[in-house]
Amino acid sequence: xxxxxxxxxxxxxxxxxxxxxxxxxxxxxxxxxxxxxxxxxxxxxxxxxxxxxxxxxxxxxxxxxxxxxxxxxxxxxxxxxxxxxxxxxxxxxxxxxxxxxxxxxxxxxxxxxxxxxxxxxxxxxxxxxxxxxxxxxxxxxxxxxxxxxxxxxxxxxxxxxxxxxxxxxxxxxxxxxxxxxxxxxxxxxxxxxxxxxxxxxxxxxxxxxxxxxxxxx
Amino acid sequence: xxxxxxxxxxxxxxxxxxxxxxxxxxxxxxxxxxxxxxxxxxxxxxxxxxxxxxxxxxxxxxxxxxxxxxxxxxxxxxxxxxxxxxxxxxxxxxxxxxxxxxxxxxxxxxxxxxxxxxxxxxxxxxxxxxxxxxxxxxxxxxxxxxxxxxxxxxxxxxxxxxxxxxxxxxxxxxxxxxxxxxxxxxxxxxxxxxxxxxxxxxxxxxxxxxxxxxxxx
Numbered sequence: 315x316x317x318x319x320x321x322x323x324x325x326x327x328x329x330x331x332x333x334x335x336x337x338x339x340x341x342x343x344x345x346x347x348x349x350x351x352x353x354x355x356x357x358x359x360x361x362x363x364x365x366x367x368x369x370x371x372x373x374x375x376x377x378x379x380x381x382x383x384x385x386x387x388x389x390x391x392x393x394x395x396x397x398x399x400x401x402x403x404x405x406x407x408x409x410x411x412x413x414x415x416x417x418x419x420x421x422x423x424x425x426x427x428x429x430x431x432x433x434x435x436x437x438x439x440x441x442x443x444x445x446x447x448x449x450x451x452x453x454x455x456x457x458x459x460x461x462x463x464x465x466x467x468x469x470x471x472x473x474x475x476x477x478x479x480x481x482x483x484x485x486x487x488x489x490x491x492x493x494x495x496x497x498x499x500x501x502x503x504x505x506x507x508x509x510x511x512x513x514x515x516x517x518x519x520x521x522x523x524x525x526x527x528x529x530x531x
Numbered sequence: 532x533x534x535x536x537x538x539x540x541x542x543x544x545x546x547x548x549x550x551x552x553x554x555x556x557x558x559x560x561x562x563x564x565x566x567x568x569x570x571x572x573x574x575x576x577x578x579x580x581x582x583x584x585x586x587x588x589x590x591x592x593x594x595x596x597x598x599x600x601x602x603x604x605x606x607x608x609x610x611x612x613x614x615x616x617x618x619x620x621x622x623x624x625x626x627x628x629x630x631x632x633x634x635x636x637x638x639x640x641x642x643x644x645x646x647x648x649x650x651x652x653x654x655x656x657x658x659x660x661x662x663x664x665x666x667x668x669x670x671x672x673x674x675x676x677x678x679x680x681x682x683x684x685x686x687x688x689x690x691x692x693x694x695x696x697x698x699x700x701x702x703x704x705x706x707x708x709x710x711x712x713x714x715x716x717x718x719x720x721x722x723x724x725x726x727x728x729x730x731x732x733x734x735x736x737x738x739x740x741x742x743x744x745x746x747x748x
Contacts, residue, residue, distance in 0.1 A: 317537035317671035321563045321664050337737035344726050344738060346538045348719050350663060351678050354609075355623075355747060357720050362727045369730050392571075406572075427731075430652060435645070435702055436680045438655015439662070443678065446567060446660035447538050450667070454534035461568050461660065463653045477731040485652055502565050503574050509561050510579045513586050514644075514694040520554035521561060530572060 315454045323497045324450050327458025328413040330491030334365075334421045339455050343490070344424075346451030352440035353431070359441045359485070361448075362425040362476055371418070373425075373475055377487060378417035380468040385414055402501060402531065413460070413489065420489040424448065425465070427478060428485045441485045452490055453497055459490040501528045532671045540714045541667050544675025545630040547708030551582075551638045556672050560707070561641075563668030569657035570648070576658045576702070578665075579642040579693055588635070590642075590692055594704060595634035597685040602631055619718060619748065630677070630706065637706040641665065642682070644695060645702045658702045669707055670714055676707040718745045 315323075335343075344361055352358060364370035389395050394407035413420075426445055430437040445461050452459050465472055465487040472484065504523055511518035523529075532540075552560075561578055569575060581587035606612050611624035630637075643662055647654040662678050669676050682689055682704040689701065721740055728735035740746075 315534040317532040317534050318559065318563055318668055320534035321668060321671075322566050324566070326568055341722070341737050341739060342535065345722055345740065346535055348722055348725050349539050349541070349717050351543055351666070353680065355718070357725065357747075360725055360727060360731075362729075362731055363735060364729065367729050428652070434651070435647060435654050435658075435700060436683065437652050438659045439678055439680055439703060441652075442655045442659030443663035443666075445656070446663040449568070449660075451535055451538055454538075461656055463570065463656055466653065476729075479731065482731075483652060486656060500566055501572070505558070505562055505565055508565050508574065508577055510577060512579075512581065512584055512693075514577070514579055514696065514699075518580060520558050522558060523562065530574075 320450055320454055323499060324453040325497055325500050326460040327493040327497070328409040328460055329494040330416070330420055330458075330489070331494050332419065332421070333492040335457060335490060335492075339457070340422065342455060343448055343451045343457070347444045347448035350444035350447045352444070356440065358429045358431070359444045360427045360482070362427060362478065364423040364425065365421070369475065370423070373472060374418050374420065374423055376468050376472055376475065377423065377465060378414065381414045381417060381464045384464055384467055385410060417489065421491040422489070424488045424490060425472070425476065425484050426486040426488060427482045429482050438485070445486050445488065448488065456492065457490055458493040458497060459488045462487045462489070499526075499528060501530050503530055537667055537671055540716060541670040542714055542717050543677040544710040544714070545626040545677055546711040547633070547637055547706070548711050549636065549638070550709040552674060552707060552709075556674070557639065559672060560665055560668045560674070564661045564665035567661035567664045569660070573657065575646045575648070576661045577644045577699070579644060579695065581640040581642065582638070586692065587640070590689060591635050591637065591640055593685050593689055593692065594640065594682060595631065598631045598634060598681045601681055601684055602627060634706065638708040639706070641705045641707060642689070642693065642701050643703040643705060644699045646699050655702070662703050662705065665705065673709065674707055675710040675714060676705050679704045679706070716745060718747050720747055
């Protein structure tokens with residue numbers, strides 16, 4: 315997969331086949347993750363890889379329950395339940411529901427952890443680039459995943475279960491596996507809404523989406 | 532450039548030639564950035580692209596001054612000044628000094644902005660993946676850059692200068708240009724230190740760096 319093409323076609327994958335990820339590929343995915351930049355190259359990120367065994371299974375169970383509860387509230391509040399099934403929103407809702415229903419069987423769940431320094435947004439600059447590298451590398455090897463923050467509701471319990479130290483926080487929960495269905499073009503806002511030239515609010519005439527780009531509603 | 536190869540060879544670039552970035556390439560770089568995931572696909576990130584003209588130049592001047600001040604303190608405190616010139620630390624220090632000395636002439640500086648929702652680390656999950664896409668796409672097109680947080684000391688002034696609204700924060704300042712010198716393999720911690728299997732602290736026997744990987748000290 316070519317770099318820019320890979321970036322343009324890495325979408326959130328929430329439906330996985332039961333196929334495992336061979337350790338050789340996991341290794342390549344995490345190596346790619348670890349190439350990400352971080353402040354002063356400190357690399358304050360650590361990856362806890364949950365596969366089989368009692369602790370990983372208990373962690374997946376805990377996350378599945380937490381996801382289910384959070385989604386019950388969110389889907390009602392934000393109108394996912396009433397969305398037309400084949401609309402983008404309807405399909406997103408159904409993909410999320412699928413992920414929740416099958417979370418316990420997801421082949422690999424990576425807890426991306428970090429030791430924050432500033433306890434603010436900027437700490438993310440030293441961990442989320444690694445998450446994106448991880449997702450892109452997974453795409454490059456035929457896998458897929460999705461960056462979630464749904465551990466937040468059970469972070470304390472999850473940390474205790476997995477022996478994660480007090481001063482470490484979980485920055486992301488990333489399920490990974492072989493996609494059912496395919497990667498492909500994404501839906502985003504028009505680039506004109508996102509890019510300003512010289513100052514806030516001044517649109518950049520050169521910021522144009524390639525022909526055929528699909529947009530969010 | 533192949534996706535995994537591109538990820539493995541995108542290093543922080545701090546020395547730029549005076550060559551500009553054509554708008555067509557800037558467009559492709561920012562399009563790639565905008566393919567990144569964000570919570571509920573909200574895309575709370577905006578890119579303020581600083582090139583020529585009075586406001587961008589004033590913004591670059593302000594950042595250059597702020598970088599210079601912050602670096603004077605940091606390089607003394609963290610022993611960069613005493614580092615052997617050709618050691619990794621010595622070379623990093625000299626690259627940073629070069630960036631500061633030439634920051635006013637950097638062809639493109641992107642202020643990556645975001646509207647935070649949680650005012651914590653997790654907000655970063657919706658903006659730093661876009662920063663990493665941006666850096667990777669730049670690499671793919673023959674450019675380079677570095678993710679910095681050095682706007683922090685002058686964020687208020689910079690926001691006022693660029694008309695950035697109060698509820699928006701600057702998440703990253705990314706200089707971009709044609710690298711002097713080349714991309715190439717990175718120095719990182721051994722993967723064994725970063726990857727745990729099943730629970731914190733349990734090393735993953737399959738987590739191995741490819742032969743020839745270079746490590747941080």
